[in-house]
Amino acid sequence: MHKPRILAIKSSTLACLCAFLLGISNQIPASTDHETGTAPADSNMNFRIVEDTQPSIRDDGESTADHTKFEILQGPFESGPEVTKACLSCHTEAGRHFMQSIHWTWEYDHPDTGQKLGKKTLINTFCTNAKGNEGMCAQCHAGYGWKDENFDFTNQDNIDCLVCHDRTGAYYKTPNSTGNKACSVMFEGKQPIPWEKVAQNVGKPGRENCGACHFYGGGGDGVKHGDLDSSLKAPSRELDVHMDADGLNFACTTCHVTRQHLWAGSRYNVMAHDTEGLGLPGERRDVATCESCHSESPHSNTELTGIKLNGHVDKIACQTCHIPTIARGGVATKTEWDWRTAGKTKNGEGFKEKNYTQANGAHRATYKSIKGSFEYGENLVPHYDWFDGQMVYTTIETRFDPAKGPVEINGFNGSHDDGRSRIWPFKRMHTVQPYDKGNNTMVYMHLWGNDDDAYWGNYDFGRAIKVGMQKNSIPYSGEYDFVETYSFWPITHMVAPSENALSCNECHSREGRLNDLEGFYMPGRDSFRWLDILGYLALGGALIGVLLHGLLRKLFSKKNQQRDAS
Amino acid sequence: MNTQVNNGNGTKVRQKGEKHYVMIYSRYERFWHWSQAMLIFVLFYTGLGLHGLHNLLNFQLAVTIHTYAALVLIVLWIFTTFWNFTTGQWRQYLFKEGVMKVIRFYAYGILKGEPHPYKKGLQRKQNALQSLAYMSFMLLIGPALWASGMIYLIYDLWSGYAWSSQGLTLIAFVHTAAAYLMGTFVIIHVYMTTTGKTPTHYIKTMITGYDNVELTEAEKAYIEETHAISMKD
Numbered sequence A: 001m002h003k004p005r006i007l008a009i010k011s012s013t014l015a016c017l018c019a020f021l022l023g024i025s026n027q028i029p030a031s032t033d034h035e036t037g038t039a040p041a042d043s044n045m046n047f048r049i050v051e052d053t054q055p056s057i058r059d060d061g062e063s064t065a066d067h068t069k070f071e072i073l074q075g076p077f078e079s080g081p082e083v084t085k086a087c088l089s090c091h092t093e094a095g096r097h098f099m100q101s102i103h104w105t106w107e108y109d110h111p112d113t114g115q116k117l118g119k120k121t122l123i124n125t126f127c128t129n130a131k132g133n134e135g136m137c138a139q140c141h142a143g144y145g146w147k148d149e150n151f152d153f154t155n156q157d158n159i160d161c162l163v164c165h166d167r168t169g170a171y172y173k174t175p176n177s178t179g180n181k182a183c184s185v186m187f188e189g190k191q192p193i194p195w196e197k198v199a200q201n202v203g204k205p206g207r208e209n210c211g212a213c214h215f216y217g218g219g220g221d222g223v224k225h226g227d228l229d230s231s232l233k234a235p236s237r238e239l240d241v242h243m244d245a246d247g248l249n250f251a252c253t254t255c256h257v258t259r260q261h262l263w264a265g266s267r268y269n270v271m272a273h274d275t276e277g278l279g280l281p282g283e284r285r286d287v288a289t290c291e292s293c294h295s296e297s298p299h300s301n302t303e304l305t306g307i308k309l310n311g312h313v314d315k316i317a318c319q320t321c322h323i324p325t326i327a328r329g330g331v332a333t334k335t336e337w338d339w340r341t342a343g344k345t346k347n348g349e350g351f352k353e354k355n356y357t358q359a360n361g362a363h364r365a366t367y368k369s370i371k372g373s374f375e376y377g378e379n380l381v382p383h384y385d386w387f388d389g390q391m392v393y394t395t396i397e398t399r400f401d402p403a404k405g406p407v408e409i410n411g412f413n414g415s416h417d418d419g420r421s422r423i424w425p426f427k428r429m430h431t432v433q434p435y436d437k438g439n440n441t442m443v444y445m446h447l448w449g450n451d452d453d454a455y456w457g458n459y460d461f462g463r464a465i466k467v468g469m470q471k472n473s474i475p476y477s478g479e480y481d482f483v484e485t486y487s488f489w490p491i492t493h494m495v496a497p498s499e500n501a502l503s504c505n506e507c508h509s510r511e512g513r514l515n516d517l518e519g520f521y522m523p524g525r526d527s528f529r530w531l532d533i534l535g536y537l538a539l540g541g542a543l544i545g546v547l548l549h550g551l552l553r554k555l556f557s558k559k560n561q562q563r564d565a566s
Numbered sequence B: 001m002n003t004q005v006n007n008g009n010g011t012k013v014r015q016k017g018e019k020h021y022v023m024i025y026s027r028y029e030r031f032w033h034w035s036q037a038m039l040i041f042v043l044f045y046t047g048l049g050l051h052g053l054h055n056l057l058n059f060q061l062a063v064t065i066h067t068y069a070a071l072v073l074i075v076l077w078i079f080t081t082f083w084n085f086t087t088g089q090w091r092q093y094l095f096k097e098g099v100m101k102v103i104r105f106y107a108y109g110i111l112k113g114e115p116h117p118y119k120k121g122l123q124r125k126q127n128a129l130q131s132l133a134y135m136s137f138m139l140l141i142g143p144a145l146w147a148s149g150m151i152y153l154i155y156d157l158w159s160g161y162a163w164s165s166q167g168l169t170l171i172a173f174v175h176t177a178a179a180y181l182m183g184t185f186v187i188i189h190v191y192m193t194t195t196g197k198t199p200t201h202y203i204k205t206m207i208t209g210y211d212n213v214e215l216t217e218a219e220k221a222y223i224e225e226t227h228a229i230s231m232k233d
């Protein structure tokens, strides 16, 4: 069952990268943090602080090669590209494979909508654009040295094998260019990377490898997705039944199956309903859907509830019931972001306020001069809607009408009667961010750089936008304002054990989770107003009628008795 | 005891009838009556619950009980229809004249202490109004409920069609409407059972099966000869 279409899906994972990149900015310089004073630069960052460097996935002894024994890996190595050269000297086709991957290209041409997507160009609702800020953002690019348009995408030595394949925990990445001195300080003082050790201890990626970028999308731990954060490094069964560190302990790639360095499970082109279910033995499923392991009728067909639940599969994504809430692992996710308040200073310097304490005890910034103000959520009930897998992006070229309410940065298609959509959970992010008031488009901001135009340094939107647009040759009216935006992140991780799945009542009730979805009848939620009124009248009328009749009978029988007696 | 009775084809005859305690509701009839009563009560209660009118049962439990009770009721109805036809009891439901008289009685006569215009007999267990009511129960409300209920139940088999959304709305509407009618019927029906000689007379009859009814000479002779129907005196 090799489906080229599905192969294209590879990319999902990547998408998060960028956000994360931008996110780095989160950990802004301690020097500007008046609360923490002289504490070490990153002591109050929530961004990629890895205390536990143990591998999440144990070496299962399956590999037929022990990389410590390879001569070419003995070194000495001075840099990443030198290690890559060594890798590619044996893995001769890996570079070619990898270069097609969205982890490398940061580009995705949507086969159906024709939209040009990918982190390279997209706008998001967090740090808004990686474009032009690669010096910072591309530290989550699986390559070495992308800081501007001069990066060579054809040079295989620029591939970063280690970020995914390091099993020591000693490898790390830093921004590819220095930002404003206020920012660069947080990347100082790190232990040098022991290149030889790292090169000799490579393996299949564990959750910490993927997580180094994907847990931190949006600029900090759990910020973007709500179902991906550092708590998944070693989750409990309750948090994620598949990744349960003491149980199944799945790696990301257990579901995001890989072929030629292309990963199943795209967020740009989501398979919202897998109607094929299980593959037969020997067949390869290049999809990351629940159905590809659990089939299309995953509940017991021998009892009524199971039969009824299987009947839901055509309309309800598995995730909707099996992920009761998101951000359950002690790490909060951002729900609101207001850029308008950014840029305040104290004594001429930026600062942070950390007024949110998440369940794992860490304090999260509710204000940062470089970004504005935020709100967080934990144990959050997702936003639900019909979804056919098709995301429709507002790109830098899209014109919109700001009067029409929040701009959906990645709106999506779906309806209850198109025969394809299912009800999916989303994390919905609400942001107020700058846009081009004259042209009614989004804007690229020049955030990162050690020049005077970078917002992270001068706190001047006007200049940051002007330069951001200019640098990327995007027409700009010269006038900016702020617009409300939404972004939608399909939820699929943090699958709870079955006993914690939603009960029927959560939706089938008058005030249930699906109250906002209209246009179809749902037992328990809906009723027919007039019918109910008539029904009440009939029932009530009958009751009152018989009571009256009974009363009359009683009264008259007394009268009749008196009459008979007299 | 001389009484004027309606023999069912409209002519009034003067007839000598003797009253006897005979089994007018056979064991099966009582069984199906009471089990149907219980099932309908359960269906109504769980139905209203899953319709969202009360929160005394969670949705899953309400659906489970409703579905199993519905399946049992359908089996019961199949058996009873079979029984009605093999025993000829279905004739009891046929239209009888004198509906107006019975209505007049319940609206007025009963208050004046008049005797019921309709005498129960072996072949006439139900009065004209009862026949009409039960007939519409068996032919309208009942089928509307079980037909719409069955279609509702197998929703997953037709949920893929383009019309399924409207179909579900329609089915739910019909089912709910019929359920309200059923509830109304039950309230009136239960009340009517208290209008006998004593308030519990009819109910006792439906429990024990015996009632004091007039037998014609021929009926009496037949019963005494064959013991086809039990008689207490």
Ligand code: HEM
Binding pocket: A523, A524, A526, B040, B043, B044, B045, B046, B047, B048, B050, B051, B052, B063, B066, B067, B070, B071, B073, B074, B145, B146, B147, B148, B149, B150, B152, B153, B154, B172, B175, B176, B179, B182, B183
């Ligand atoms: C024998 C036949 C019956 C069958 C097969 C049947 C089946 C069903 C089904 C499948 C549902 C929908 C449950 C769901 O959401 O999954 C339902 C709902 C309901 N039933 Fe029945 N039922 C039957 C008889 C009755 C009776 C006798 C009553 C009442 C006296 C009743 C009252 C209701 C009500 C009020 C609802 C809620 C309708 C709504 O809100 O959409 N049902 N029934």
